[in-house]
Amino acid sequence: MxxxxxxxxxxxxxxxxxxxxxxxxxxxxxxxxxxxxxxxxxxxxxxxxxxxxxxxxxxxxxxxxxxxxxxxxxxxxxxxxxxxxxxxxxxxRTTSYEERLTVVRGEADDGTSNRRIVDGFLAAASKSIDVMSRNLDDETLDRAIDLLNGAETIYILARRRSYPVASYIAYALGKLGVRSQLIESASGLSPEIISFANSRDAVIAISFSPYASATVEEARILSANNVPVIAITDSAFSPLAQFAKVWFEVAEADFGGFRSLAATMALAMGLTVGVAELRRGRKGKKSANSKG
Amino acid sequence: MxxxxxxxxxxxxxxxxxxxxxxxxxxxxxxxxxxxxxxxxxxxxxxxxxxxxxxxxxxxxxxxxxxxxxxxxxxxxxxxxxxxxxxxxxxxRTTSYEERLTVVRGEADDGTSNRRIVDGFLAAASKSIDVMSRNLDDETLDRAIDLLNGAETIYILARRRSYPVASYIAYALGKLGVRSQLIESASGLSPEIISFANSRDAVIAISFSPYASATVEEARILSANNVPVIAITDSAFSPLAQFAKVWFEVAEADFGGFRSLAATMALAMGLTVGVAELRRGRKGKKSANSKG
DNA sequence: GCGAAAATGGAACATACGGTTCATTTTATT
DNA sequence: AATAAAATGAACCGTATGTTCCATTTTCGC
The missing domain is CATH 1.10.10.10 (Winged helix-like DNA-binding domain superfamily/Winged helix DNA-binding domain)
Structure with a gap:
């Protein structure tokens, strides 16, 4: 039965x-x-x-x-x-943040204003993530990771607002056993560090409008020295986009004049872990470079 | 009619x-x-x-x-x-990331794996933000911002994975004209810097399991010197939670062993801008401290 | 306080819905 | 190729749905 x-x-x-x-x-x-x-x-x-x-x-x-x-x-x-x-x-599904924010904004400016500020940043982060997930191009990503995979040393270049991303990349690459070098101003040694880089290395340069002049200048020098530049920036008009081998357009939402870093962070982690994955075991053979 | x-x-x-x-x-x-x-x-x-x-x-x-x-x-x-x-x-409403991620995971391990990694981090960030928006306690937030508002100098304490957040806070506070001091190991001067802090200052300490020993130790010292500690950490069992005046429990989702920073970042920005707002014009009078 | 107008409660109604049934077609088995 | 079994299409049915209607209550102007 x-x-x-x-x-x-x-x-x-x-x-x-x-x-x-x-x-x-x-x-x-x-x-x-x-x-x-x-x-x-x-x-x-x-x-x-x-x-x-x-x-x-x-x-x-x-x-x-x-x-x-x-x-x-x-x-x-x-x-x-x-x-x-x-x-x-x-x-x-949790209420969308845009909606929640609209609601919050409509309420009176009473004692909950601190919460409103945090909600604003949460909303900005959420929106940035949404946009990135829609706009990120698979092929660009594959090319970037391919470039990074071939690099002996990965240099990381960012100042001011973008610096937290750079420091996180450096931290993550370190934990994953990928050689990297964070270029920062504090030490005053950036020119020397930059001069060590060559065409077998690669750079991740991160800068958003208004572009930090040091980042742009150093990226230009590195590019002139045939070091492939992977740029994370905010528009095709960014100076970084001009001499980058691969570049990502990241549109971060802002709240109160402070832009989110959420999408940039996620992309940065993706690049980082993507390289590590590629190097661990299946080195090279899984190259996504369609042209070979 | x-x-x-x-x-x-x-x-x-x-x-x-x-x-x-x-x-x-x-x-x-x-x-x-x-x-x-x-x-x-x-x-x-x-x-x-x-x-x-x-x-x-x-x-x-x-x-x-x-x-x-x-x-x-x-x-x-x-x-x-x-x-x-x-x-x-x-x-x-846009598709939730958890759902999107599950979908992505189910697909074959083909050339889109880089995209999957980024999607993973986007999903982790999105989830973290969701959780924070549900769990964040308004009163805790108000108390933290109140404390920070009263501080002469805001010290920021974080290492390793949490360091990017600290550097962003320092950057934002600087732009907003709030005096702050980032405590980092690189300079080797942390003990001296810490010794300057007193009860009229405040500390933002950020650490997640496994807690960086330097962060915990320095936070302990600062607390012993009557410097109010605002902690951002991951559980009530965190050493930071024990001697913090105010502490936030932030549950960040992880992907591939790397936890998101999205929620922590948003909270950090909220604290930062919250203090600046309070100081700009309506200093003190708008204190949300219910007891007065 | 009276009368008109609006609002409300509750029953009655037409319909569109999900579910069932059965004849027909397709598939699988021998 | 013959037969049984499963799957499918299409008409049918009971029900629960949104809607309407009307008696009653409430509100408002004078």
């Missing part, structure tokens, strides 16, 4: 991620139309959450009854209970 | 923020029950998006028909069209 393990006995996914995993797990053994619905559901979760069985079925190119069968195949007792999972997913 | 400007002529809000503004604008002139619904709608937008007219009416303590009247008062032709706006709001 119970030839198959009764699916009911397994705990039914109540949250979307578990459901997603379940669907992907069973994808192979699913009938054609059911699989069609499964694919549609994962691609258009919002539609499932809000649509009616009829409208969804229409969009997915199946009969409404197939939706019910799909739900039942997974162990739910009907389309409605499956839909709950898709709705819960939207419910559980 | 058309004694009132016919509401239909105004463009009906299609997005939530506009609707929100419209409701707040008309709040005054709304009948009691309608106003009750309006308040409920702004407080529980998710309920409006997902619930049925009956369930919402029940939760809001009104009759279902009142919901339709509410919608019609605003110019919509029924509850359903109003509900669309609340649903659109959920639809338009």
């Amino acid at each position: 119970d030839d198959m393990a009764d699916t009911v006995s397994e705990a039914l996914p109540r949250d979307f991620e578990a459901l997603r995993a379940l669907i992907l797990d069973r994808r192979e053994g699913l009938p054609k139309r059911i699989a069609q619905v499964a694919a549609y559901a994962l691609d258009n979760p919002d539609e499932i959450a809000f649509g009616t069985a009829a409208s969804i079925a229409n969009s997915a190119g199946v009969q409404p009854s197939t939706l019910i069968r799909f739900a039942q195949h997974l162990g739910y007792d009907g389309f409605t209970s499956l839909q709950q999972v898709f709705r819960e997913r939207l419910r559980e | 058309d004694d009132m400007a016919d509401t239909v002529s105004e463009a009906l809000p299609r997005d939530f923020e506009a609707l929100r503004a419209l409701i707040l604008d008309r709040r005054e002139g709304l009948p009691k029950r309608i106003a009750q619904v309006a308040a409920y709608a702004l407080d529980n937008p998710d309920e409006i998006a997902f619930g049925t007219a009956a369930s919402i009416a029940n939760s809001a303590g009104v009759q279902p028909s009142t919901l339709i009247r509410f919608a019609q008062h605003l110019g919509y032709d029924g509850f359903t069209s109003l509900q669309q706006v609340f649903r659109e709001r959920l639809r338009e």
Whole structure:
């Protein structure tokens, strides 16, 4: 009788991620139309959450009854209970920061103003991250990491507002066993340090408008010495973008005149760990450089 | 007849923020029950998006028909069209990073792995920010800023992973005209610098597990010398939490063993700008210290 | 305090919804 | 190729939904 393990006995996914995993797990053994619905559901979760069985079925190119069968195949007792999972997913998303900020801004300027300031910075960070995740180009990233992978020493160049990023990169590279050199003004030795760099090295230069003159000047010198420059900056008009081999455009949101560093930090960590990953074990062979 | 400007002529809000503004604008002139619904709608937008007219009416303590009247008062032709706006709001929220990351992780380990790493850090940053915005205590924040406001010099204490945050605080305080002193190891002068601090100053100490011994030790000394310590750390068991006047618990998500700094950075900026705001013009009088 | 107008509660209604059923087609097995 | 089993399409049904209607209450102007 119970030839198959009764699916009911397994705990039914109540949250979307578990459901997603379940669907992907069973994808192979699913009938054609059911699989069609499964694919549609994962691609258009919002539609499932809000649509009616009829409208969804229409969009997915199946009969409404197939939706019910799909739900039942997974162990739910009907389309409605499956839909709950898709709705819960939207419910559980934390309120977006832009929205939260708008709300906060509308309130009176009372004792909670400190909280408003922090919320502002959280919102700026969140927005910066959003933008980066949409705009970051995979190929640029691959090329940058490829360059860094080939470098004997990675020089890190940043001042003022960008300096925290540089110091974090230096710290992380150190922990990951990648040779690096942080160029800072305090020691007064930057000219000497820079003169050691050659074409087998690489530079990560970070600067945003108004560009620190020392960063720009030193990057220019390094570039003239054939040291490949990877720039993290804010626009195509940045002086850094002009002589960089690879450059990233990072749009950081600001609050109260102070720009976030969140996206830059994440990118910096990505570059750092990306290089380390490449060097650990699969050196070179996984080069993403499409031209070879 | 058309004694009132016919509401239909105004463009009906299609997005939530506009609707929100419209409701707040008309709040005054709304009948009691309608106003009750309006308040409920702004407080529980998710309920409006997902619930049925009956369930919402029940939760809001009104009759279902009142919901339709509410919608019609605003110019919509029924509850359903109003509900669309609340649903659109959920639809338009950007996909959460946790979800995006899970998706990315499920894919094959092909050439996009660099992107996956950056996405990982973006996700970690985003999550950290979410958590902070939920957990940050307003009163703790107010007390910390109050303490900093009273300080002659603000000392900043952090090493290793936390050092970038410290350097950013120092940079920002400098730009805002607040006297501060960054304590770092490079100069070898930390003991001397620390000995200058007294009870009229304050310290921001930042350290996460595994706590840098220098940070802990120096914070201990400063605390013993009656310099108020504001700590940013990761748990109540942190050595910093023990002798801090005020301390923040910041839970940073990590990716690949590297923890994010996003939430700590935002908090740091909040403290920094919070102090500057307080000092600019409304010095002292706006103290949020509830006890006075 | 009276009368008109607006607001409210609650029942009644038409409909659109999810679910079921069954005939037909497709797939798998022998 | 024949048969059984599974999958699919499409019509059908009961129900729960949004909406409307009307009696009652409340509010406001005079």
